Amino acid sequence: MSVIAVLIAISLLIALGFLIAFLWAVKSGQYNDTYTPSIRMLFDDDNKKEQKKDKQ
């Protein structure tokens, strides 16, 4: 039965990891602007293609 204690400890640690990840995300400002990145992501791609073309 003591395996349950180990499992609980592991599950708590994993959950704690996610909590820390969330807190870090808030702290680093990922929730400050939730709109612009959705556009930015689109043309970042474009840009790389352009560069590849240039190299070719």
Place this chain on the structure above:
Amino acid sequence: MSISKPDIKNLKCFHCGEDCPDNSYHTGDKYFCCAGCKTVYELLNENNLSNYYTIMDMPGVSFKGTQSKRFDFLEDKEVIEKLADFKNDELTVITFYIPQVHCSSCIWLLENLYKLNPGVNSSKVNFLKKEIEIKFYHKKISLRELVELLASTGYEPVIQLDSVEKKKTKLNKKLYYKIGIAAFCFGNIMLLSFPEYLSIDVHETFYRNLFGYLNLLLALPVFFYSASDYFISAYKGLRNKIVNIDFPLALGITILFARSAFEILTHSGAGYFDSMTGLVFFLLIGKVFQEKTYSYLNFERSYKSYFPLAVHVKKDNQEISIPVSKLKVGDRIIIRKNEIIPADSILFEGNGSIDYSFVTGESKPVQKVLGELVYAGGRQLNGIVELEVVKEVSQSYLTQLWNNDTFLKKSESGFENFTNKVGKYFTLTVLLIAAISTGYWMHQSSAIALNVLTAVLIVACPCALALSIPFTLGNSMRIFGRNKFYLKNISVIENLSKIKTIVFDKTGTITETGKASIKFVGPELNPFQQEMIKSLVRNSTHPFSISIYEFLKANKFYEVEDLEEYSGRGISGFILGNLVKIGSLNFVMEDFSEEPDSQHYETDEFNSQVYLSINSQIVGYFNISNSYRDGFEKVTNLLNEKYKLAVLSGDNENERENLEKYLGANSQLFFEQSPANKLNFIKRIKTSENKVLMLGDGLNDAGALAQSDVGIAVTENISYFSPACDAILDAESFGRISSFLNFSKISVKIIFASFIISFLYNIVGLSFAIEGMLSPIVAAILMPLSSISVVSFATLATNFLARRKGL
């Protein structure tokens, strides 16, 4: 996209998409409307930034109508210091507001600024706020050069008086931390409570104790950190001798925590930590729902958002630029075309043609001659003027409005009061029930009595009650937002539902700026006729005459003989022997013998016809349509049934008749109202029973908007400047005002309905508690169930009813 054939008629500027007047500006096969656009294209092309044009077609900002401004005030150390967010030896971080940002190309170009100038380290755009944060090496590029670089690409940042007063609306990060922690603890506690829920007989006390202690450990951060706001608020309330809604919440949470900790530490039970953490989690979610507002809109603008940061002062025959705040009485200031006069001053040199439209609402420019007093807030329209300051900026006529007490009051939220009132009676009732039931059990066993006392307080925790308001109103606010009606916070909805009187500003609010359309009905006028008409009407100051004057293109004038103007009827005169009459049909026909064509009788109630006769022959008429917003007629018809209507206008009385047609005889119409008049009018009619809604647009309405119970700023462009207000209404949705008012009433009804639901739950819960039968499993089911059902009822009901009302 590239333009294949230069078809001159349909030539669109490759940069900004405007029509090109001719094909004189071009590079290769790309045509531009002006030199400005061409320069930007060349600049971007040289720096391999032509990608700008592939992300979006014609993304540029038109240079038409913009003047090259001077940014020499940005060399002032103090100004730089104030504008910068952060500065060290090498790097400066600064945030600008750039209203021109409108598409993804804009973001792309602005974030590639470093390619244009190596002095820029990086830049980051916030699209919704239209802000750009730039990190730059101030040794390589000065702030002034940076702003000039932005301006040269068409993205000139707005730097106004309030740019230096940084009041950053930061995301409430603490709330998110609290939710994260509450969610983590709540989830794990539920998991560890499963053996209890399923009544699995845990033989080994080791596990029972381990789970208990783990639960206690996990509950600590929720109790001490996540829930701390409720304790603070309840304490603050008690200190002010108010029992607010947070008091029963704090009491419930405390009792839950204390009893659970006691049970676990004495090994007498499993505790209610799952209920406690779940409750805190739901409450915090409600808070987010309520606080998630339009952070990119600004509801707090004062004159400082309109006034420039710096002004040019003439000293010892030299022109230097100083911050407006340092302007002193007696300074000579130089104002160029399209610049705003920052302080009351006397015209010293030059011709003043000043547009006061956002001070008074009057759209016609005012001519000023030497020695005349010019009020702050006007915009110089032509040429350069030199003025001597007679009052400091904060003491000027317009800015004094902001010294009025109205702007000092902290808008207290009516609904908070309402919930708090409910909270008060609720708390008293619960305490009474707790006392009676404890007293009853006391006879039998003091242990059970204590059990019942805590159980009653736990169950009665008005969690569902506290959730119904944020979720109902938060959702309603979102529904309004979807319909382009943006509220500052949720308490505006409750105020809206109580409105009795609606006051409109005229210019810009119920009329559309620059829309007054005019057309000539009849055979096309030849140039000579046009010249004659123009020569005649320029002698009159009637708004119709001015409209006709501006409508006709001729620029040759003749002398008018025997000029006569009959007020309210028309104007007549002889030009080169021709009798020209312009005015009402009767006036024009006066000297006719024959009956005129019946087609000319066609009149339209809301448009005005100005007839024209030359040598006693009707030539045709000018149809001048009023510039009221689409749907104004419908709006007033609907509102007239339920509300008192009034119009406050800064303009003259010319429109009185027209407005009476719209608003009906019972409405109040006031003209030539100064900003202070408007404020006082609102103050006068505002009593506790008579809640006033004010709709305005300009700075001249700012006082009235602040004074009213709900002030709505009507604007053509929500990211454009609008005065401080409770809500911003996109002009597009002007026709839906009555639906919005109706829906605010519905929202309040939904809140009452959810109150009833949560009371029902409380009755069920209390009946368990009084009998001393509240087990953790009952609490664990009942409490989240009541929260969830209230939340889903509130959200679904608002969505459903909004759809039925067509919102």
